[in-house]
Amino acid sequence: MCQTQAALRAEYVCSCFFTRQIFIKKYGLHVTFENEAQFEREFRQGLRFRGCSTDKQYADVLLEVKAEQERRKNYHTTFLSNYLRNQESYSYVHPELKQLQRKFLDARFLDISQDRNLQSPETLLQTLTNNGGFDHGEQVYSFPLFTPEFCNHLAEEITHFRESTLKRSLPNTMNSEGVSLDEMGLSYTLLTSLIQDYLQPITKLLFPAWGGGTLDSFKSFVVCYEVDKQQALSKHFDNAEVSMSVCLNSEFEGGDLQLGEMLGEAGSQWLEPVQVKQKKGHCILHRSRQFHSADPISRGKRINMIVWMRSSSVRNLICPMCGQAPDIREVPIAGDGFTPSNTTAACACV
């Protein structure tokens, strides 16, 4: 999603969006649903191992999967109508958030993103670690990005939006409390400039093999975890090339991010995953296809902004969700960053 209000242009998803990677929360399993016979053949046994043993439990799973498939069929039209309604009717507590300003950014990040530091991965990493950042290994990095004041304002805005009566879609099936910044209408002006002007010079050096220098669209949302609601996030990979997670508050305990093996590289599993603590205002950058999970929180509420950054030149070759050449379908909004051959995403962030 990366569009102006005035000019909504076609975007594209891979046809696998409608059938694959459907997450069954109760049994912690991602499934594909083409039809009942295929589903039974491929998943009944695995579901049984995870405790789905009675006919009634299996029937409930089938209902859930079919409901999710129906939701996906309607996802883009619902998103478009919610997005347009939000443009018209949502009234911001902090309207200044709609436009990125330098004062939102941590002074250490402004130092990191100076031209002279962006000449090679080595100089960048040196500056990063001199300015409160960390190289966690396995291409996982973290550094201060936003000021505490900006984080407070964004968290307040999200709470205000969630409390409004405006309809909203969940950003994905794994997160039951999230809010889509794209559908809300906040992301285009705030994040396009952040990615284009500040982050891409960094991702270009840190993730050259993952389109870090050719990012041209993104999906953004906020996730919330609470002790008595969703506490943790199961292991998964993201539908993107480079992922960013920024913690917006500090009133919680737990919630560390754990990063393990890369998708399709089962042989390279690490015994110890990379573990990163959440720190208010700090951003974690990682390859989207690196499996990751979030530990449960043991106190309070954690709010993070997630940005899935995409490069059409990488994903047009292979869809991360089905592992095949993308079979693209046009959608009116909120595509997954694929483009018809030889074009870049509808509204380039570069």
Ligand SMILES: O=C(O)CCC(=O)C(=O)O
């Ligand atoms: O909870 C987090 O910090 C990470 C969330 C995440 O990985 C995702 O939503 O894709």
Ligand SMILES: [Fe+2]
């Ligand atoms: Fe993720």
